[in-house]
Amino acid sequence: AAPSGAETSSPANPIKNVVVYGSGLMGSGIVQVAAQHQYQVTMVDLGADHLKKGQGYIEASLKRVARKKFADSDAQQKAFVEDTLSRIQLSTDPEAAATTADLIVEAIVENINTKRSLFSSLDQVAPKHAIFTSNTSSLPISELASATKRQDRFAGLHFFNPVPQMKLVEVVSTAEVNPTVINDLTQFCLSLKKAPVNCKDTPGFIVNRLLVPYLMEAVRLVERGEATPKDVDTAMKLGAGYPMGPFELLDYIGLDTCKFILDGWYKEGKGLAGDKLVRPSERLNELVAKGDLGRKSGKGFYSY
Ligand code: NAI
Known part of the structure; x- marks a missing residue:
């Protein structure tokens, strides 16, 4: 089969080295998919224990992919996993990791100050040509970009959970970004065998902008006692x-995550602040206060 990715895509592909910040749920998935498609990837996190956890996710997921791809051959499965892992480096030194980056993908905690401070320090050390991206679900890309002096090379690159399975990537443009950067990111997504869509830097981009009000209307319907x-x-x-x-x-998403997004939009979402579409829900607030956060806590609207 024709392989895809860094080594075999058009010689004009400016992206070879990818550095991913955050080795959690999303970061580890992005690292895995990039390495599977021939990119050299560095995964950065705060400490060795975090990185080890991320590497554990990647190995388990790669083994599942290998079993599907090479169902008849243990040797091929093993070779596939080893070959992919050989393209992944680990680092706990954010600035050193950035010095050879063509593309930076940030997938650390959803906190604007933490993200801005990381981007500002990386901006000092990353090559001039490097593209900066954030995987944020709820923060304005332009507010992250303004922590750097490369607003023209800064965009949103929003993957979906679980990254190895979900095809979609939202490529998010600010008013300042250079269109060639959006084009390079679109090509990057295609080389990962993902389906990129373009959208502007607005709360929730496309998917969450439509999904969150829909989910909340379902909660309100139940709150009103109209159905279970x-x-x-x-x-x-x-x-x-x-x-x-x-x-x-x-x-599945987590009720705390949903509440975090909803409250943020109601308070200061561009074009959404104060909108009844995203008003708080008593039922959601109660569940989160009790620690019933969904699958991850064993109980949410259902028990697991
Ligand atoms: P997570 O909590 O699983 O992982 C975050 C990782 O970042 C942790 O390993 C943490 O140690 C690390 N980290 C924190 N500060 C750091 C720093 N300064 N430098 C390097 N690493 C640091 O979080 P998750 O779910 O992977 O989310 C990450 C980002 O992806 C967030 O911006 C979130 O909004 C976004 N996102 C999450 C989705 C989801 O379904 N969980 C879906 C799409 C986007």
């Missing part, structure tokens, strides 16, 4: 063809 979560889920799966019902999805 189970019946709403059945209705949306069998009546609208959705693969998961809204309450299954809320529990």
Whole structure:
């Protein structure tokens, strides 16, 4: 099969070395997919224990991919996993890692000050040509870009969880970004066998802008006592063809994450602040206060 990615894509591909900050759920997935498609990748986190956890996620996921790809050959499975891992380097030194980057993908904690401070320090040491991106779900890209002097080479690159399975990437443009950067990022996504879509830097980009109000309307419907979560889920799966019902999805995303996004938008989302579409929900607030956060805590709208 024709391989894809850094070594074999057009010679004009300016991206070879990818540096990913954050080795959590999203960062480790992005590292894995880039390494699978021939990029040299450095995964950066705060300490060796974090990196080890991220590497554990990657190895487990690669083994699953290998079993599917080479069902008949243990040797080929092993070679695939080893070959992919050989392109991944680990680092706990953010600035040193940036010095050879063509592309930086930030996937650290969702905190604007932490992200801005990382970008500002990387801006001093990364090559001039390096493209900076953030995987943020809820923060304005322009507010991250303004921590650097390369607003023309800064964009959103929003992957979806789980990264190895989910095809979509939202490539997010600010008013300042150079269109060639958006083009390079679009090509990068295609080389990862992902489906990129372009959108402007607005709250929630495309997917979450539509998804969060929909999920919250489901919660409000239940709050009003009009139906049970189970019946709403059945209705949306069998009546609208959705693969998961809204309450299954809320529990999967995490109720705290949903609340964080909702509250942020209600308070200061551009074009959304104070909008009743994103007003707080008592039911959601209660569950989060109790620590019922969804699948990750064993209980949310459902028990696991
Ligand atoms: P996570 O909590 O699983 O991982 C974050 C990682 O970043 C941790 O390993 C942490 O040690 C590390 N980290 C924190 N500060 C750091 C720093 N200064 N330098 C290097 N590493 C640092 O978080 P997750 O879920 O992977 O989210 C990361 C980003 O991706 C967030 O911006 C989030 O909004 C975004 N995102 C999350 C999605 C999800 O479904 N969880 C979906 C799409 C985007």
